[in-house]
Each structure stands twice: as structure tokens, then as C-alpha cells.
Amino acid sequence: MAKSRRDTADSYTLRARKEGYPARSVYKLEEIQKQHNIIRKGNRVLDVGAAPGSWTLYVQRTILKETGRIVAVDLNPLNINPVPFNVKSLTGDAFSPEIREQLIAEGPYDAIISDAAPMTTGNRSVDTARSEYLAEQVYALAMDHLKEHGNLVIKIFQGGGEQELLQQMRKAFVKAKGFKPKASRSDSFELFLIGLDRLRT
Numbered sequence: 001m002a003k004s005r006r007d008t009a010d011s012y013t014l015r016a017r018k019e020g021y022p023a024r025s026v027y028k029l030e031e032i033q034k035q036h037n038i039i040r041k042g043n044r045v046l047d048v049g050a051a052p053g054s055w056t057l058y059v060q061r062t063i064l065k066e067t068g069r070i071v072a073v074d075l076n077p078l079n080i081n082p083v084p085f086n087v088k089s090l091t092g093d094a095f096s097p098e099i100r101e102q103l104i105a106e107g108p109y110d111a112i113i114s115d116a117a118p119m120t121t122g123n124r125s126v127d128t129a130r131s132e133y134l135a136e137q138v139y140a141l142a143m144d145h146l147k148e149h150g151n152l153v154i155k156i157f158q159g160g161g162e163q164e165l166l167q168q169m170r171k172a173f174v175k176a177k178g179f180k181p182k183a184s185r186s187d188s189f190e191l192f193l194i195g196l197d198r199l200r201t
């Protein structure tokens, strides 16, 4: 059977393997971080939709190192071994009452980053609606648990209410913008909404 484009290892996939990251998505966060400096040494970071764990590993390895703390939550367990001492991994629905209780205990956060995505069906309107719902839940979580001056990154599929969410973010942050990393696959319709410097609530 012929390989689909997604089965073919591209340069980002090969680089991720070489650098010991479990997913190529690490380079999307790297671009966001290099352009916007959303996470700083010593920060307390919440990573929503963290598995297999490349964003978490990138934050720990290259920014926090021995400082700060990352709380990584996903429906699935992380695939990083060993899990660094300053990473707390939670397995479950990020928006369930059980996980919410643990997120509150660990927070508030200097940065909340979310690459959370629904299982895609191939039906674009279903997928964008599910992504919009997830993005709205992440935004609500951030409004409860992100510190003043904190930064936020939310993934959303384009066509899923990103303009409305961006409008809300513009009222809650000094600056908010949409960002499409070069590392996103050419056929991907994902977009990252970035909120910088949360205003006082």
C-alpha cells in the first residue's frame, strides 16, 4: 500500500527523533517560544494535551532546566522516560472535576500552553467544532488559573471560531494574535492563538 503524506517522515520528524523528542510538534512550540518568549526560567507551566510529551520535554530541557515546574495533563500517558523531577504528569480529561482539583492545587500558572486536539474524523466541520469546544475549555481554564502577566497558547483548527476567541483574548491580554508555525504540516489547518501578558482581572 502506498504511504500517505503523513506516514512519510519529514525533516521535522527526523530531527525530533535525532534530538530525542517523541513528536515533531516540539518545533511549533520552539518557534512560538523564540518569537514570543512565553515561558521563562523558574516559571510554573501548565501543558494541556501534553502527550506524548515533546512540548513538556522541550520546556523542561531548554527553558526551565532544574527550575520551576510543569504540570502536563493528557487523556494518554506521557511517553518520556525518565520523567524529569520538576514535571508532574496527570492522566485524564483536563476538564474533569478530578483533574481540575489537582490543577488548582498546583497552580496558579505563569504560562498555560495547549496543543490539545480532538481525534480527527476527516470531516472538517466535525473536527473544527470539536477543536473549537476544546479551545474554549482551555480558555476558560486559563481565565481561572493563569496569573496576571501570564502567557497563553491555545491550538484551534481554523474555521472553528478562532476570530471570536481572539477577540476575547484581546480584552484579557496586553497583546493577542494568531500564529501559524512553519513546522505545521502544509495540509494542516491548525492555528495557535497567543495571549501575551495577562491583564489584571
Ligand SMILES: C[S@@+](CC[C@H](N)C(=O)[O-])C[C@H]1O[C@@H](n2cnc3c(N)ncnc32)[C@H](O)[C@@H]1O
Residues within 6 Å of the ligand: 022, 023, 025, 026, 048, 049, 050, 051, 052, 053, 054, 055, 056, 073, 074, 075, 076, 092, 093, 094, 095, 115, 116, 117, 118, 134
Ligand atoms: C497533538 S497532541 C499533543 C502533542 C504534544 N504537544 C507533544 O508535543 O507531544 C494532542 C493531544 O491532546 C490530547 N487531548 C485531547 N482532548 C483532551 C482532553 N480533554 N484532556 C486532555 N488531553 C486531551 C490528546 O489526547 C492528544 O494527546
